[in-house]
Amino acid sequence: MSNNDTDLRGGTPEWDNAHALSGAYSVDALDDIERVRFEVHLRGCSECRLEVETFHETVAALSVDAVEPPASLRASVLAGIEEIRPLPPLTEQAPARTHRVSTRRPWITSAGPMLVAAALVVVALLTTVWLQPWSTEDQPPATTVTERVLDDPERAVVQQRFPDGATAKVVFSPAEGRAVILTEDMALAPEGKVYELWLQSPRGDMVPAGLMPDLSDAVFLLEGDASDARAVGITIEPDGGSAIPTSTPIALFELEA
Amino acid sequence: MEPVPEPAGAPLVGVPAGDGSAPAVLADLLQRSARGDRAAFAELYDATAARVHGLAVRVVRDPAQAEEVAQEAFLEIWRTASRFDPARGSAVSWLLTITHRKAVDRVRSAEASTRRDTTYHHQNQTVDHDVTADAAQASLEARRVRAALGGLTDVQREAIELAYFGGYTHTEVAALLDLPVGTAKTRIRDGLIRLRDTIGVGR
Numbered sequence: 001m002s003n004n005d006t007d008l009r010g011g012t013p014e015w016d017n018a019h020a021l022s023g024a025y026s027v028d029a030l031d032d033i034e035r036v037r038f039e040v041h042l043r044g045c046s047e048c049r050l051e052v053e054t055f056h057e058t059v060a061a062l063s064v065d066a067v068e069p070p071a072s073l074r075a076s077v078l079a080g081i082e083e084i085r086p087l088p089p090l091t092e093q094a095p096a097r098t099h100r101v102s103t104r105r106p107w108i109t110s111a112g113p114m115l116v117a118a119a120l121v122v123v124a125l126l127t128t129v130w131l132q133p134w135s136t137e138d139q140p141p142a143t144t145v146t147e148r149v150l151d152d153p154e155r156a157v158v159q160q161r162f163p164d165g166a167t168a169k170v171v172f173s174p175a176e177g178r179a180v181i182l183t184e185d186m187a188l189a190p191e192g193k194v195y196e197l198w199l200q201s202p203r204g205d206m207v208p209a210g211l212m213p214d215l216s217d218a219v220f221l222l223e224g225d226a227s228d229a230r231a232v233g234i235t236i237e238p239d240g241g242s243a244i245p246t247s248t249p250i251a252l253f254e255l256e257a
Numbered sequence: 258m259e260p261v262p263e264p265a266g267a268p269l270v271g272v273p274a275g276d277g278s279a280p281a282v283l284a285d286l287l288q289r290s291a292r293g294d295r296a297a298f299a300e301l302y303d304a305t306a307a308r309v310h311g312l313a314v315r316v317v318r319d320p321a322q323a324e325e326v327a328q329e330a331f332l333e334i335w336r337t338a339s340r341f342d343p344a345r346g347s348a349v350s351w352l353l354t355i356t357h358r359k360a361v362d363r364v365r366s367a368e369a370s371t372r373r374d375t376t377y378h379h380q381n382q383t384v385d386h387d388v389t390a391d392a393a394q395a396s397l398e399a400r401r402v403r404a405a406l407g408g409l410t411d412v413q414r415e416a417i418e419l420a421y422f423g424g425y426t427h428t429e430v431a432a433l434l435d436l437p438v439g440t441a442k443t444r445i446r447d448g449l450i451r452l453r454d455t456i457g458v459g460r
Contacts, residue, residue: 023446024427028361029420031428053346055449057458059357059421060350062406064399065311073324074306077331078299084332086291089339165333185337 022048026055033157033171036182037150040219087216146221149173149180158232158253162186166216170232170253177227179209179255181234183218189236196237197222198245199229200252206233211241229255283348284341291338298335305349306331309356316360316424317367326363330356357421364424405455413448416441 018041024030025038042048149155152173159169166185173179181197189195195212199222209222209232222232233249235242283304289297306327313326333355341351406414412434419430420441431441 020442020446023449024420024442026449027417027421027445028358029425029427029430029442029445031426049345054453054458056350056354057346058449058453058456060347060353061398061456061458062402062417062421062452063308063312063315063353063357064402065315066307067311067314068307069310069324069327073310073328074299074302077302077328078295080328080332081295081298081335084336086293086335087337087339089291 018045019048019051022051023055026052027059032159032169033150033155036169036219037147040147040150144221145176145178146180146219149176149178149221152176156255158255160251160253162251168234168251168253170255172226172229172232172255174227177225179222179226179229179232181212181218181220181222181232183212183216183220186212186216186218188214188216192239193236194239194241195234195250196241196245198233198235198249199224199226200231200233202228202230204230206245208241208243211237226255231255280347280349283352284343287334287338287341287348287351288343290335291341298338301334302331305352308349309352312353312356313360315422316357317363322363322367323360326360327356330359333359361424401456405452408455409448409451410444412436413444413451416444417448417452420445 018038021030021034021038021041025035025042028035030038042052143151149171150173152175154174156172156174157169158172159167161167164185164187166183166187168184168186169182171180171182179199186195189212194214197209197212197220198206199209200206207224207229209224209226210220212218212220212234226232232253232255233245234251235245235247235249237246283301286297286301286304290301309330310323310327313323313330314320317323317326330352334352337355341348406417409417415434416427416430416436419425419433420427423430425433427442427445428438430436430445431438434441436444
């Protein structure tokens, strides 16, 4: 375990190390935390996504055992789906990209040499200034607080499973003093409502820690210092959130063992 | 670096071919299921149940639990069918990915209470093997897989089998194979790359 954590945070570019997990991820050979950690990486790494897809195809081809299940299984499956509403398709948009500046510079060609030289200086300056933000785009992003929390070898993990099969996991990093919540298959908050997160202070007060993004599978860094928090809570609040909880928590994650 | 979606293309692997289980048919059934079409889902079930159940049996071994895993997998497939994206892989691979995750969850949570060794040890499943009309195709497929596995180093093959069919984590695989901790994941990946290239997974 701790060795893997070291790998993920090691001195070499994070990308290389995370990339090495693509095979183990594809055959479900990562533990829970490594898996979530890798899934965070996957969101930003199209190369790994593609590799995982081809690995999934590969292992599917390995799995050629066909064992007819008893007929009763068919009946229970078809009865079971009567009670389950299929999830709506994901409609979230891909993250907005910064517009790239056109690289065409037609106005240079018709200008005299001095103008060209002057223009090139301007272009050079503009390029320096403008390209700066994008030049890092293809490089591994600097480690985020979220990643550092997930990578903390001393982290504490508290998991809750909801009756509908959804899971939520709170990861607390003593080193960072921050907590991250990870949800899987969470039903979205009802219309006009949000899930609000809270840090429970040692005195028992609930301190607002942010609103969950409206996603079934979310990774969210709680706002505020969680160092002294006794627990993390989730309540359902009116859109925009509340300053104090107006309903009882749907989940409470005790941070102290 | 936003990925350019790959064109769908017919995946080259997956299904013991039969009329109902051609990749495009399965993808279509899955997409209709996402819209709540129960008849389409029943058809999908009929075309894939043996394969889904077969994987569950292989990983969890205990027949009763394997059946539960297959059921969980199919309910999950129904619930999340809208998340299937044909541009990102074949329907069969998507179904088996869900099944495998359920099976692994099962063996890992079972381990907490009982040791897996105390349950039945079906080392060699002989149950109803390939009783479908696809038997010939399936055994052809099986031979191809055996050949592909034969092209791996022993360590690669064992690591992949322990991880995929055994449900062990890469850390456990490393311990089982006496490898330094960080290396099992590398062997698994190297092996998968070689397998992928041998089997010819087209993307």
